[in-house]
Amino acid sequence: MNFTHETLPQRVVFAAGSAAEAVAAEVAALKCSRVMLIASGREAGLVDPIAKKLPVVLRHEDVVMHVPVEVAVRAREAAETSGADVLVSVGGGSTTGLAKAVAMTTGLPIIAVPTTYAGSEATSVWGLTEGETKTTGVDNKVLPASIVYDASLLTSLPGKMTVASGLNAMAHCVDSMWGPRSDPIDRALAQEGIRGLAEGLPVVAADPASMAGIEQTLYGAYLAAVAFASAGSGMHHKICHVLGGMFNLPHAQTHAVVLPYVLAFNSPNAADADVRIATAFGSPTATAGLAALRKTLDAPRALKDFGMPESGIEKAVAPLLRAIPVNNPTPVTHENVTALLRAAWEGSEPA
Numbered sequence: 001m002n003f004t005h006e007t008l009p010q011r012v013v014f015a016a017g018s019a020a021e022a023v024a025a026e027v028a029a030l031k032c033s034r035v036m037l038i039a040s041g042r043e044a045g046l047v048d049p050i051a052k053k054l055p056v057v058l059r060h061e062d063v064v065m066h067v068p069v070e071v072a073v074r075a076r077e078a079a080e081t082s083g084a085d086v087l088v089s090v091g092g093g094s095t096t097g098l099a100k101a102v103a104m105t106t107g108l109p110i111i112a113v114p115t116t117y118a119g120s121e122a123t124s125v126w127g128l129t130e131g132e133t134k135t136t137g138v139d140n141k142v143l144p145a146s147i148v149y150d151a152s153l154l155t156s157l158p159g160k161m162t163v164a165s166g167l168n169a170m171a172h173c174v175d176s177m178w179g180p181r182s183d184p185i186d187r188a189l190a191q192e193g194i195r196g197l198a199e200g201l202p203v204v205a206a207d208p209a210s211m212a213g214i215e216q217t218l219y220g221a222y223l224a225a226v227a228f229a230s231a232g233s234g235m236h237h238k239i240c241h242v243l244g245g246m247f248n249l250p251h252a253q254t255h256a257v258v259l260p261y262v263l264a265f266n267s268p269n270a271a272d273a274d275v276r277i278a279t280a281f282g283s284p285t286a287t288a289g290l291a292a293l294r295k296t297l298d299a300p301r302a303l304k305d306f307g308m309p310e311s312g313i314e315k316a317v318a319p320l321l322r323a324i325p326v327n328n329p330t331p332v333t334h335e336n337v338t339a340l341l342r343a344a345w346e347g348s349e350p351a
């Protein structure tokens with residue numbers, strides 16, 4: 001074997017039903033006393049009990065998906081003015097992403113409290129969107145110092161969002177099998193992530209408030225994010241980032257739709273990945289395993305259902321050909337990427 005794996009330094013706290021106490025303990029452990037609390041007003045009911053236990057100097061609610069640069073600038077200015085010494089984010093990937101944008105320029109530590117399965121809390125990946133272009137990058141400054149997972153915060157996540165977000169986590173696992181820096185440790189973490197998600201997701205799809213199902217799904221989502229952070233964005237993530245920025249598509253749903261098409265595209269030329277994914281699903285092949293799970297979950301099927309225009313297929317191909325890593329198992333061409341996008345747009349069977 002010949003590879004270098006970097007393990008990211010981070011505290012991970014599972015605290016079912018006691019996020020407020022756990023977050024307060026993490027703030028104290030960092031010896032911080034001035035909290036900028038970043039959380040959308042939509043999640044106020046989840047956030048208020050946490051806020052009550054913290055020395056909050058600023059509560060910032062201006063959260064937007066894909067982190068438009070103007071939203072990041074406003075949050076950075078607010079952080080500087082407030083004199084905060086720590087960022088606490090409570091919310092989904094959009095909220096964590098905004099905290100990362102602030103950490104990038106201020107150097108403030110983040111304590112992340114996720115309320116979806118996006119996994120941003122466990123990565124050093126940031127994303128910012130300017131106009132129609134989403135840019136992502138890696139910076140250890142944006143890796144949250146601590147994560148507090150409290151399954152009770154996800155009991156309010158609607159069923160459709162639960163499924164889509166869980167499949168965003170599944171996509172981290174699958175793309176980690178061939179991401180640009182993928183190594184055997186990433187692939188082992190991703191395989192266990194798939195197993196955990198395949199066990200947890202049917203439970204939360206049937207009952208989004210099941211604490212046992214949420215905990216199992218959070219466990220899988222954490223492993224997924226750790227694998228993805230190390231392996232980097234492969235073909236699947238590049239497609240979702242280009243489409244998400246260009247057409248302002250909902251992030252988790254875009255991942256959920258595109259994943260089976262990328263898996264079908266790559267698995268014939270990725271034998272090790274195919275075996276690992278199939279094994280994790282307990283299925284004869286990777287594609288069959290994912291298809292069966294998607295059927296159980298009644299997963300989203302077509303990009304046209306989420307606002308992508310048909311003309312966007314042609315528009316996205318050139319930026320995608322520039323963005324997809326050269327090590328992708330199946331070489332990409334104008335024709336095969338166009339065909340993949342058209343199938344995902346229509347929601348036809350993955351070929």
Ligand SMILES: NC(=O)C1=CN([C@@H]2O[C@H](COP(=O)(O)OP(=O)(O)OC[C@H]3O[C@@H](n4cnc5c(N)ncnc54)[C@H](O)[C@@H]3O)[C@@H](O)[C@H]2O)C=CC1
Nearest residue numbers: 042066092093094115116118120123125153156157251252
């Ligand atoms: N940097 C990274 O490693 C990653 C970044 N992301 C970023 O995260 C963003 C997407 O994050 P998502 O979590 O998919 O969506 P999100 O954070 O935008 O949340 C989606 C919707 O669910 C609602 N919501 C969240 N938690 C809830 C709860 N517990 N109960 C009820 N409603 C709830 C939100 O208010 C929002 O309306 C994108 O900008 C994406 O780029 C996503 C994954 C990894």
Ligand SMILES: O=C(O)/C=C\C(=O)CC(=O)O
Nearest residue numbers: 097125126127128136237
């Ligand atoms: O696509 C993902 O799920 C992972 C990474 C990002 O979304 C990058 C970002 O923070 O915008």
